[in-house]
Amino acid sequence: MAATSKLIFLLIQGIVLLSVLDCANAQGLKVGFYAKSCPEAEAIVKKVIAQTLSVAPSLGGPLLRMHFHDCFVRGCDGSVLLNSSSNQAEKDAIPNLSLRGYGVIDRVKSALEKACPGVVSCSDILAVVARDVVVADMGVHWDVETGRRDGNVSNMIDALRNLPAPSSNISSLKSSFASKGLSAKDLVVLSGSHTIGTSHCSSFTNRLYNFTGKNVNDTDPTLDSNYIAKLKMKCKPNDQTTLVEMDPGSFKTFDGSYYTLVAKRRGLFQSDAALLDDSETKAYVTSHAVPKGEASFLKDFGVSMVNMGRIGVLTGNAGEIRKVCSKIN
Incomplete structure (x- = not known):
């Protein structure tokens, strides 16, 4: 009887464990x-990115x-890649007008x-490319979960409603990330991506x-005054075209210097300052400023x-696998 009870207990444990694993893999990513199906897929992406x-x-x-x-x-469905057709797509929304590299995604897809x-x-391509550019910029490697399928809807209004603005305060940032199932830690960690790349003056000249x-001379009191002076030398009022390094002197290297600057x-942005x-x-x-963290x-x-x-992914029979990333099949 004791042996039978133990067996039942172990079976129940196993069922519970399988249930937990099923929940963890419910989205179908791995x-x-x-x-x-395509054993060289990630090697092909890596080669094109290099x-x-x-x-x-x-x-x-x-x-x-x-x-x-x-x-x-x-969600991560490749909808940002779709071109406008009968409606204006996400890529035509103001926050996305500064995105570059669509041609690179097309080259990866063709290969x-x-x-x-x-x-x-195409949605998996975006995920793998993101990892590979970080690695190429001397950052970290992580295992990318794949198995996403592509959506067939892209609407400019959705982008305007969901993308956090560079002028966001901490409460709106935390709310935005929480609505996607992401924590405050995810917020501050992902903000670290500002260690590479540039931004147009128009994103921070306010x-x-x-x-x-x-008063035209009023400046943001949360921004270092010496840094303000340097930025004003590069960005005049209403400048829409000049690009500024988000992590001066280190904007091509994926490192922790962003936190030192913040x-x-x-x-550079109010959303960066908001992290304080x-x-x-x-x-x-404060604990992850270079080099200690x-x-x-x-x-x-x-x-x-x-x-x-993992946000809002399409898996299984949902969505499609686009033949061309900029248009639905």
């Missing part, structure tokens, strides 16, 4: 999804940001279609001129990218 960044290293930041802009609107027609989704709306009140307005995010910023940041970044990559 590392190595294409191991049998070739691209060898001649256009500035594309690293935009390609990383493209995955974020995809996942925060309708994959040649090797494995109709197998690898901090340099007439910040209060009462701690010194030199984060919350106890949890501020603690992370860089290793743990790099580890955390991979974890948070996996978390982000």
Whole structure:
């Protein structure tokens, strides 16, 4: 009888464990999804990205940001890649007008279609490309979960409603991330992606001129005054075209120097400065400034990218595998 009870107990344990695992894998994503259907998939992506960044290293930041802009609107379904047709698509929304690298995604897709027609989704391409540009910029490697399928809806309004603005305060940032199932830690860790890339002056000049709306000389008091002086030399009022490094002197290297800048009140955006307005995010910023916290940041970044990559995914029979990333089949 005791042996029977023990067996029943072990069976119940097993059922509970399987239930937990089923919940964890409910979205259908897994590392190595294409191991049998397209075993060279990730190697092909890596090769194209290496070739691209060898001649256009500035594309690293935009390609990383493209995955974020995809996942925060309708989930990680490749909808940011769709061109406008009967309606204006996500890529035509103001926050997405500065995205670059669509041609790179097209080259990756063409190479994959040649090797494995109709197998690898555009949404998975964005996820793997994001990892590969970080690695290429001397960042960290993480195992990317794949198995996403592509959506067939892309609406400019959805992008305007869901993408956090560079002027966001901490409460709206935390709310935005929470609505996607992401934590405050994910927020501050993923903000670290600002360590690579550039931004147009128009994304932050409100901090340099007439910040209060009462005087043209008013500046954002949360931004270091010496940094303001340097930025004003590059960005004049209403400048829409000049690009500024988000992590001056290190904008092509994926490292933890972003947190050093934010701690010194030199984060470029109001959303960067906002990380100092919350106890949890501020603690992370101050403890991960270079060099003491860089290793743990790099580890955390991979974890948070996996978390982000699970937002609203389409798997199984949902969605489709696009033949061309810019249009539905």
